[in-house]
Amino acid sequence: MSDEPSPERALPSLGGTEAWLRILAPTVIAFLFLGGWEAVVRINAIPHYILPGPVLVAQTLVRDWGTLSVSLLITLKITFMALSVAAVLGLVLAVLFAQSRIIELSLFPFAVILQVTPIVAIAPLIIIWVNDVTISLLICAWIVAFFPILSNTTVGLNSADHNLIDLFRLYRANRWQVLVRLLLPSALPYFLAGLRISGGLALIGAIVAEFVAGTGGSASGLAYRILEAGYQLQIPRMFAALVLVSGTGIAIFLALTLLSHLLLRKWHESAMGRGDRR
Amino acid sequence: MTADRPLVALRGVTKRYRTGTLALNGIDLSIRQGEFVALLGASGCGKSTLLRILAGLSAPSSGSIDWPQAAHDASGDPLRDIGFVFQEPTLMPWASVMRNVTLPLELAGMKRSEAEDRAADWLARVELKGFEKAYPRALSGGMKMRVSIARALVTRPRLLLMDEPFAALDEITRFRLNNDLLHLWSEDRFTVVFVTHSVFESVFLAERVVVMAPRPGRIAQEVGIAVEGPRDEAFRTSAAYAEHCRTVSAALSATINPAERPA
Ligand SMILES: Nc1ncnc2c1ncn2[C@@H]1O[C@H](COP(=O)(O)OP(=O)(O)OP(=O)(O)O)[C@@H](O)[C@H]1O
Ligand SMILES: [Mg+2]
Numbered sequence: 001m002s003d004e005p006s007p008e009r010a011l012p013s014l015g016g017t018e019a020w021l022r023i024l025a026p027t028v029i030a031f032l033f034l035g036g037w038e039a040v041v042r043i044n045a046i047p048h049y050i051l052p053g054p055v056l057v058a059q060t061l062v063r064d065w066g067t068l069s070v071s072l073l074i075t076l077k078i079t080f081m082a083l084s085v086a087a088v089l090g091l092v093l094a095v096l097f098a099q100s101r102i103i104e105l106s107l108f109p110f111a112v113i114l115q116v117t118p119i120v121a122i123a124p125l126i127i128i129w130v131n132d133v134t135i136s137l138l139i140c141a142w143i144v145a146f147f148p149i150l151s152n153t154t155v156g157l158n159s160a161d162h163n164l165i166d167l168f169r170l171y172r173a174n175r176w177q178v179l180v181r182l183l184l185p186s187a188l189p190y191f192l193a194g195l196r197i198s199g200g201l202a203l204i205g206a207i208v209a210e211f212v213a214g215t216g217g218s219a220s221g222l223a224y225r226i227l228e229a230g231y232q233l234q235i236p237r238m239f240a241a242l243v244l245v246s247g248t249g250i251a252i253f254l255a256l257t258l259l260s261h262l263l264l265r266k267w268h269e270s271a272m273g274r275g276d277r278r
Numbered sequence: 279m280t281a282d283r284p285l286v287a288l289r290g291v292t293k294r295y296r297t298g299t300l301a302l303n304g305i306d307l308s309i310r311q312g313e314f315v316a317l318l319g320a321s322g323c324g325k326s327t328l329l330r331i332l333a334g335l336s337a338p339s340s341g342s343i344d345w346p347q348a349a350h351d352a353s354g355d356p357l358r359d360i361g362f363v364f365q366e367p368t369l370m371p372w373a374s375v376m377r378n379v380t381l382p383l384e385l386a387g388m389k390r391s392e393a394e395d396r397a398a399d400w401l402a403r404v405e406l407k408g409f410e411k412a413y414p415r416a417l418s419g420g421m422k423m424r425v426s427i428a429r430a431l432v433t434r435p436r437l438l439l440m441d442e443p444f445a446a447l448d449e450i451t452r453f454r455l456n457n458d459l460l461h462l463w464s465e466d467r468f469t470v471v472f473v474t475h476s477v478f479e480s481v482f483l484a485e486r487v488v489v490m491a492p493r494p495g496r497i498a499q500e501v502g503i504a505v506e507g508p509r510d511e512a513f514r515t516s517a518a519y520a521e522h523c524r525t526v527s528a529a530l531s532a533t534i535n536p537a538e539r540p541a
Contacts (some may be wrong), residue, residue: 164368
């Protein structure tokens with residue numbers, strides 16, 4: 001046939017090189033940075049309660065892993081619960097918006113209000129009103145994580161190809177068929193992009209709320225460990241907790257990027273390698 | 279006398295968009311069962327609008343559209359029984375070729391296995407056997423268009439509406455698809471309304487070319503293309519073909535106001 005697709009992946013070797021570069025280049029930078037940091041600390045003999053070197057931070061991380069890991073799990077739990085609730089509610093509400101203009105017009109402004117109100121400002125109220133600390137933290141993290149999913153998914157549901165919508169009308173598809181077979185698949189890339197943003201935000205929301213709540217005891221997360229270490233001038237431990245927070249954020253981002261790639265790689269432009277794009 | 283009753287008849291169809299544009303003015307057109315009609319006209323003369331009205335995707339501002347042979351549903355809407363091919367392939371990128379073609383059948387509630395059998399038949403007829411599992415992005419433009427045609431025909435519609443389906447393709451691919459379309463049509467004799475910008479394409483394909491004029495959109499002239507023998511490559515280079523092209527071309531030029539003709 002005259003219109004067969006041409007063979008793809010003309011430059012596989014370049015693709016491989018780029019994959020390596022993607023990992024290697026930031027790693028080199030990271031080592032240079034850490035090495036420089038350690039050198040500055042040692043040469044200037046900076047006391048560790050002002051600025052600990054990366055080696056000391058790593059040692060502290062290992063030594064205090066018992067307490068820190070418990071806190072890490074608590075923060076992770078809150079983050080994931082908030083993200084899940086945000087994903088489900090954001091999706092459901094976006095679908096409702098797509099079905100009914102009236103619902104959209106009456107509720108969307110309130111979603112915006114939730115989004116623009118600084119979480120630090122309302123966290124104390126929520127913590128006062130809700131007795132259970134975990135639930136109040138959850139609500140704070142959810143408020144921050146909710147909006148990107150809602151607004152992205154709303155855009156996605158409205159972005160379905162107009163000709164495809166006509167095609168569905170032509171075949172007398174009902175609302176449910178249009179939703180499931182056309183609108184939701186069209187919105188999937190947008191939903192996933194929102195989820196990626198919200199993953200980081202849920203973590204930030206959880207941390208901020210913990211800071212505000214400042215609860216101690218065994219059931220406290222990473223933010224409390226940072227606060228506590230600060231009061232006690234255990235700066236290396238503070239850094240260790242900080243490293244865990246950043247690491248968690250990076251891990252969440254990578255996990256959601258992978259999820260998005262797996263779900264979209266077969267059909268969506270965003271999930272294709274550069275060499276594959278046409 | 280069923281034979282004399284047209285498949286669809288438009289009388290005095292006018293369409294004014296909310297923007298105030300008079301896209302169609304007083305269209306009278308009737309289309310016989312099994313006929314191949316081309317709608318030819320300059321950009322903006324309302325060809326797509328007419329096609330969408332035929333498909334029931336857009337309502338006329340005034341005038342009537344009768345489907346004398348069609349059954350009607352509870353609300354009095356005619357069951358038009360239509361396949362539509364858009365200018366772009368308009369495939370669902372998240373669905374395989376097979377799923378794209380089975381879509382109309384599945385929307386109508388057909389069992390998936392049965393729908394797949396039917397779709398496989400049509401994919402074979404448009405020469406896409408072996409591509410069932412491929413995703414649209416892995417196909418060339420011409421192949422995507424074939425999928426779109428298979429999807430439009432899989433329900434065995436009485437009327438196939440095509441809106442400049444091959445305009446975006448290179449000439450070689452367009453000729454191939456023209457031949458393939460005529461082949462499918464000669465086998466099944468569905469009715470076709472084919473919108474095009476191209477005089478050559480309209481003469482090659484259609485039994486009747488409806489030439490439209492712009493501002494406001496209206497029918498300027500209808501030209502019958504009677505051909506003895508098959509419409510094949512020999513026809514494309516024949517004197518008769520050239521003669522028909524001249525006639526249609528003259529009719530088309532006459533629709534353009536001399537003052538507006540490009541210098
Ligand atoms: N949805 C719409 N709203 C307002 N005006 C429209 C709309 N669709 C088309 N028109 C106008 O109606 C006229 C006819 O448009 P139409 O798309 O039917 O032309 P066409 O013959 O298909 O043109 P082309 O060959 O460029 O596709 C144009 O002037 C166009 O601007
Ligand atoms: Mg058009």
